[in-house]
Structures are given as structure tokens and as C-alpha cells.
Amino acid sequence: MSDQPMLPIEAGTAPEPDIVVVPGRRLRARLVATFATAEPGDFRTVAAERLDLIHGGIAGDRHHGFTRHSGGREPWFPRGTEIANDRQLSILSLEDLAEIATRLDVPEVRPEWIGANLVVEGIARFSFLPKGTRLFFEDGAVVALAGQNAPCKIAGRAIAAEVPDRPDLELGFPKAAKRLRGVIGWVERPGPVFPGQAVSVHVPEQWIYPA
Structure with missing residues (x-):
């Protein structure tokens, strides 16, 4: 796999000289593992040979649904406000x-x-x-990314439970995993996903808005 661009997307013309426009690009990746929660509410996931992505995410998964309730990651809403669910999927990389x-x-x-x-x-x-950014899976599914997944103590606690004599991991994980915890996304087009699939990653043109 390579992170070199293929089929580059032409950048637009910046409307102002102090706005930086970064061209879009397309990258190649491979799906190596798929997981889902065994029961709604479980934090841990279990391996699956295949997932059928549907509008709303993965049927039965803890994050499935068209809406969700806001939490600490959305301080601009009162906690518990019903909002659109852009956290249907948690996506990680082997490298991170x-x-x-x-x-x-x-x-x-x-x-x-x-x-x-x-x-x-x-x-x-x-x-x-x-x-x-959109992930195009070779059998038709498309996942749109909604941003980074911020690391938390809950995940750190789960790791500490698996590593003997390392209780420090509960609090150490959020710091160590900052900007490495993967991304969240939602299903834009349903379809099957399974290990071994090729993934075309479409990174959009980015505009850096000046202060």
C-alpha cells in the first residue's frame, strides 16, 4: 500500500490570497478486520467474518442508529440532546x-x-x-468520515484489563493515543464489508480558513 496520490483531484482557486487550498487526493487501503458488539451496550467488539453495513450503521451494534445523544464530546449541546448520529462506526488502522x-x-x-x-x-x-473523506469499499459500501475519535479512560480501562500489572494504562491511554485513536464515520451507501477488500480513500479538497 502507498500513501502517494493517484488520480489527483484538481484543486479550486482560492478566493482570497490568505486562504490555503490543499488539493484532494485518492489513496489505496485494504480492510483487514471487521468487528461488531455482541450485545447492545457492550464496549468491546468481537470479530465478524462479514458485516452488512446499512443506513444507521451495523444492526445490533451499540452505535447503530440515525440519531444519538450528545455527551462530553459535544459541549455546545446540553448533555443528552438528541442529535444526528455521525458515530455509527469506529475505524482504526494497524499502523496507528x-x-x-x-x-x-x-x-x-x-x-x-x-x-x-x-x-x-x-x-x-x-x-x-x-x-x-469517504471510504469506497470494492463491493459497493461507502462510509463518510466525521472526524477523529478522541481517546478516553473507558478504552484505557479496557486495555488495562488485558495487560497484567499495568493499571497505569487506564490514564496513560488517552495521552498516548491522542490523534491516533482512529476516526468515526457513518454509512452513506449500504453494502457488505469483509477482510481482504480493497478500499479507495477519497480525501476531499481542504481549505484552511484564516483567523
């Missing part, structure tokens, strides 16, 4: 998981420990893919 493990000085951080649904490989700095 390996870097988290290195920072924590543990042999591995398994994606199912921290509630992953999809795991890909082949994209450098995967967690930095911008909002609006």
Missing part, C-alpha cells in the same frame, strides 16, 4: 494501533479491546484523514 502500543510499551493493542468496527492498513497517519 502499533504506534499506540509502542508509546504505551505494551506488546499490542488489539482493536476489539477498544471497540473497533473496521480496521484498515496502508494509509500513513490514518487518524488525520479529514472530515468528509
Whole structure:
């Protein structure tokens, strides 16, 4: 896999000289693992040979639904406000998981420990893919990304439960995994996803708005 651009998308003309326009690009990745929660409400996920993505996410998964309730990540709403669900899927990369493990000085951080649904490989700095990036899976499913998934103590606690004699991981994980925790997304077009699929990653043109 390579993070070099293919079929580059032509950038638009910046309307003002102090606005930076970064051209869009298309990257290639591979889906290496799929997971879903065994029961609604479970934080951990379990491996699945295949997932059928539907509008709303994954049937039976803890994050399935067209709406969700706001929490600490949305301080602009009163907690518990019903909002559109852009957190239907948690998507991680093997590369970022390996870097988290290195920072924590543990042999591995398994994606199912921290509630992953999809795991890909082949994209450098995967967690930095911008909002609006789309993942096109070769059998038709399309997932739109809504931004980074902020690491939390709940995930750290799950990792600590798997690593003997390392209670420090509960609080250490949020710091070590900052900007490496993967991304969240929602299903734009339904379809099957399963390990081994090719993924075309469409990164949109980005405009850097000046202060």
C-alpha cells in the first residue's frame, strides 16, 4: 500500500490570497478486520467474518442508529440532546494501533479491546484523514468520515484489563493515543464489508480558513 496520490483531484482557486487550498487526493487501503458488539451496550467488539453495513450503521451494534445523544464530546449541546448520529462506526488502522502500543510499551493493542468496527492498513497517519473523506469499499459500501475519535479512560480501562500489572494504562491511554485513536464515520451507501477488500480513500479538497 502507498500513501502517494493517484488520480489527483484538481484543486479550486482560492478566493482570497490568505486562504490555503490543499488539493484532494485518492489513496489505496485494504480492510483487514471487521468487528461488531455482541450485545447492545457492550464496549468491546468481537470479530465478524462479514458485516452488512446499512443506513444507521451495523444492526445490533451499540452505535447503530440515525440519531444519538450528545455527551462530553459535544459541549455546545446540553448533555443528552438528541442529535444526528455521525458515530455509527469506529475505524482504526494497524499502523496507528502499533504506534499506540509502542508509546504505551505494551506488546499490542488489539482493536476489539477498544471497540473497533473496521480496521484498515496502508494509509500513513490514518487518524488525520479529514472530515468528509469517504471510504469506497470494492463491493459497493461507502462510509463518510466525521472526524477523529478522541481517546478516553473507558478504552484505557479496557486495555488495562488485558495487560497484567499495568493499571497505569487506564490514564496513560488517552495521552498516548491522542490523534491516533482512529476516526468515526457513518454509512452513506449500504453494502457488505469483509477482510481482504480493497478500499479507495477519497480525501476531499481542504481549505484552511484564516483567523
